[in-house]
Amino acid sequence: MSTQYVTFRIADALYGLEVLRIEETLGHHPRTPVPLAPQGIAGLVNLRGQVVMTVDLRPRLGLEQLAGDAESMMIVVETHGESVSLLVDEVGEVLTLEADAFETPPDTLDPRVRELITGAFKLESGLLLTLDVDRALAAV
C-alpha cells in the first residue's frame, strides 16, 4: 500500500504530511502578530480574504521560535474545522511512499518531538518524519 506525502523542511529535519490533509502550499505572507497568544502561534495571515492563524512548530520541536518578520513558506491544513497554516522553511516535493518503508519513530528521537511524529520513512537520502498534524496543532 502506498500513500502520497508532501515533504517539507523545518531546520535540518525533513518531514512529511499526507497529501490529502493539505489544502495548499504558499510562499511567504506577512503575519500580524497576536499579543498574548500562546507560544507557537506566529500570527495571522490574510489568505484571499480569510484570516488564517499560522503556527510555528519550532518551539514544539525544541527549536527557537521564528522572529515575527522572518520569511517563511506555509502549508495550509484543516484541523477541527479550521484552516491553519504551518510555517516551514521549505516545501519539498510529493513522494509516493510504500508502507513497508515505514517504521515507528526511532528511540533516539527527542521525546518532545516524538509526540508529534507518527513514524519515519527510510529514504535513500535520509529519514522522512511523518507529522501528526492534529496533535501538533492541538497542543498549540
Next chain:
Amino acid sequence: MDEIVREFLIESNENLDQLDQDLVALESEPGSRELLSSVFRTIHTIKGTSGFLALTRLESVAHVGENLLVELRDGKREMEKRTADVLLMMVDTIRALLVRLEESGNEEGIDIEATVSAIQATLDNEPLPEEPVQAPQAVLDSPEPATPVVTSTPADNAAPADIDVPEPPVEAALPALEIFETEPVAPAPQAPAAQPVKKSVASANAAPAQNAPERRSTSDSSIRVDVDLLDELMRQVGELVLVRNQISQLAGYDSGDLLRSSQRLSLIASELQEGVMKTRMQPIEHIWSKMPRVVRDLASACKRDVRLEMVGGDTELDRSLLESVKDPLTHLVRNAIDHGIESPDDRVAMGKPRVGVLTLRAYHASGQVMVEVIDDGAGIDPARVAAKAVERGLKTPEQLDQMTPNEIQNLVFLAGFSTAAAVTNVSGRGVGMDVVRSNIESIGGAVEVESAVGRGTTWRLRIPLTLAIMPALTVQSGNEIYAIPQVNLQELVALDTEKTKSAIELIGSAEVYRLRGSLLPLVRLSTVLGKPHNDEGTAVIAVLQADNQRFGLVVDRVMNNEEIVVKPLATALKTIGIYAGATLMGDGAVALILDIQAITRRSLNSDGTDLMGTRLGEEESSFGENTTEYLVVSIGEERRVAIPLEAVTRLEQIKPERLETVAGREVLQYRDSIVPVIRLGRYLGVYSDMPGEDIQLVIFTHGNRTVAVLVEEIIEILNDAGATRSEVAEGGLLGSMVLSGRVTELLDLPAALMTADPVFYEDVASFDSELVGA
C-alpha cells in the same frame, strides 16, 4: 399577522396552485383516483384549518366544494365541464378570500354566495344560472384604504406597506430617464428593484388593481432559502466591502476614471450590502408577539390597568440579533409595569387616565434599530436615584453634583442598583438593569433612559443592524493596527509630546487623566497587550465606555474610521479573551479587533484604577512591605508634603463654594455628614492663599469619622525606597526626606487629623465594616 395565519396562507397558496393543475388534469383524465384524492385532501385541509381559525366564509365555500368532491370521489358523479367549472370557481373564490385575508386580516367583502349556490346547484343538478359571477373580482374592486399603525393588531402593522408601494407610473419615470441617461443603469428597472425585499404583502398590493392575473400572493413572492446560503452571501458581501475599501484607498490618489469607477463601485457595494443584510432580517414582531400575554398577566398580578400598544412591529432586525434582544426587552416591559405605571387609584388621584399606556416602538434611525419601551407612569425621580446611589456607595455627592438629571437617571444601569422600595417577585432585586445593559452591549448596542417625573419613562435600546459589519476606529499601538468598535467610543483626546508626560498623572500605580474636571482612569493598550510601552512621542486617549465604566485607552496613534468586516478568530486565539475578532485593512493586512468589554473587565476591576471605589485603601496596603508609599502634595510656597498613602481614603475635587463655615471653622457636607476641613498650608505655616478654581481634598476616614485635608495640588505618588531622611521634627512634621530629587516634608498625619477632629482615632469598632461597606 399571526404566525399561524401566515403559515396557513403560504401552505394554502401552494396547495391551490397544485389544485388548479389537478382540476384541469382531472377534466382530461376523469377517472384518476390519485388526482381526485389530492384535490380532496387540499380542500379538506383548507376547510378544517379555516374552521379552526374561525374563517367562516372560507369554511363554507370549502365545505360545499368538499361535498361535490365527495360525490366525485365516491363515483356518484362524473367529472364533466360543469363540475370542473364550479370547482375552479371555488378555487378562485378561495384564493380571493386568502388574498383578502392576507391584506386585511379578515375575510369581509368577498361575495361567496354566487360560488356556494353554483356548487349547490351542481350538487342538486339544477340548471345553470344565466351569468355566473366571477367571484375573485370582488376583492380587486374594493381595496380598502390602509389605516396607520397604532394598535397591536398584526394585520394593521403590515398595512402601511399598502400605501408606500405604488407602482410608479411610466410617465413619472420618464423625466428621470432623461436626467440619468448617461448612467448605465436605467431608472425603469430600478423601480421594481427598489422593493426586492419588501414583504410579500407589499408585493401583492403593489400590483395594479385592474391587472388581475398579476396578483402575487405570499407563496409567489417568497421562497424558502437555506440560512447557510444567506450566511455565505453575507460573507461574500463582506469580502466585497473589503475590496471596495482597498480600491477606494488606491483610487484616493487618482483623479480620473478610476476614482469615478471606485465611487460607483462603492455605491453599488453599499446597496448590495444593505440588500443582503435585509434578507437576514426578521420583523421585531416575532419577539413582540409574546408581549400582550406578558403584559396582561403582569398587569393583573401587579393590579395595574395597562393597555399595550405596539408601533413599528414590521421593523426588521438581523435574525441573530433578534434573539439577544428578547430577554432585555421582556425585562424592560416587566419593569415598566411593576415600577413605572402606577396603580389605577394613584393615577386617578394624579389626574391621569386610569389605564396606563405601555408602548413598544421600533424604528430605524442613523443606521441602527431603535426599540423603545415607553410608559406613561411615575417616571424616575433623579433625587431618589441620587440618594440611592450614595446609599449604595456607587457615587459620592461630589460626583452627583456634576451630573445632569438625565445622567443621574442613567445610574439605574449600575450593577447592584434598585429603587424599588419593596422587593417584589416581579422585579426589584437589584439585578436587572445592569444585566439589560450588558446583554445589549454584548451585541454591540446601547441602552439609555429618559424620564420625566410624573409623566413617564422611555427606555431606548439601540441595536446595530448586523454583527457582521461594524463601524470601527483603527488605532496604532507599537507597529500594529487594532480596531476599536465605534459603539464603545465616546471621544478622543490627543496628547502632544510635551503634554503626554504631565497630563497623565499617577495615583497609586494607576494612571489617570483629568477630563473636564473628572478623573479618567487610563489603561495603556501596550500594557493590555503585554508590550513595553512607548514613553516617547505623542499619544491619544480613546475615551471608551463599556459595562457602565468609562476609561481612557492610551494608544500611540489614531488611524481612521472605517467599516470593518468581522472575521472569526481561531479557537486558540478566542481564549486569549481580549480580541473580538479580526479584520482586513484596506492594504490587505490583518488587524485584530479589541473586545473592549473584556479589556474593561480585565483592566479596571483588577488594577484598582477604580479611583472612586473604596478599594483604594485595600489595594495600596498590599504594596511593598519595606517601603512606604507616599502621596506627595504641594501646599503653596513651593513646599511639598508627603502623606502616608495607606491612610488616604480617597481624593476629591470640589468647587470652592461647597466649603461652608460653622463656628469659625471650615466644613464640608460629604456623604450625608459634616466633615471638618483642615487647610494643610495654613496648618504648616503657609499663608499665601491658593489660587485655582477647584479645590483639591484628601479624605481620611477612620470608623465613622472623616476629615478632609485641603491641599494646593496633588502631585504624585512615590515610595521612599532609598530616600535620604532627616528626622528633625517640628511644627506638625515628622521630618523631611528627599523624594525624586526634592526635599519633601513628612506630615505627622495623626497630629494634623486630631487638630481637625480630636476624636478621629477613637472610633475603632466600626473601622472594618466602614472600609468594606462605604
